[in-house]
Amino acid sequence: MKIAAFAAAALVAGCFAAAPALAYDGTNCRAPGNCxxxxxxxxxxxxxSKYDPQHDPMELNKQSESIKGMEARNAQRVAHFKKTGEWVYDVEEIPAE
Known part of the structure; x- marks a missing residue:
C-alpha cells in the first residue's frame, strides 16, 4: 500500500514538473524554431533609437590593438626561437641584434 501511494505521489510530482514545458509562452512562430x-x-x-548602444570606437579598438601587440610579441619569440633554439617568454629578455 505504501509503495502505491509513493508511486502516485511521484507521478503527480512528475506531472507538475513537466507542466511548464507544455505551457504557452506567448510567441507566434513564423517557422519551426523561428519564434x-x-x-x-x-x-x-x-x-x-533609445536601444542603440552607441559604443565608443576607441573602446572597441582597444581589443584589436592588444591583439596586434600580442601578435608582434609572438613573432619576436618565434624568430628568436628559430634562430637560437631557445624559447624566451619575456620579449624584454630577447637580446637585440
Whole structure:
C-alpha cells in the first residue's frame, strides 16, 4: 500500500514538473524554431533609437590593438626561437641584434 501511494505521489510530482514545458509562452512562430519576436514597443530599427548602444570606437579598438601587440610579441619569440633554439617568454629578455 505504501509503495502505491509513493508511486502516485511521484507521478503527480512528475506531472507538475513537466507542466511548464507544455505551457504557452506567448510567441507566434513564423517557422519551426523561428519564434523570436520583439516586445511591444521595441523599434523595428535599433540604430538611432533609445536601444542603440552607441559604443565608443576607441573602446572597441582597444581589443584589436592588444591583439596586434600580442601578435608582434609572438613573432619576436618565434624568430628568436628559430634562430637560437631557445624559447624566451619575456620579449624584454630577447637580446637585440
Amino acid at each position: 523570436w519576436e520583439p516586445k511591444p514597443g521595441y523599434p523595428d530599427q535599433v540604430a538611432g
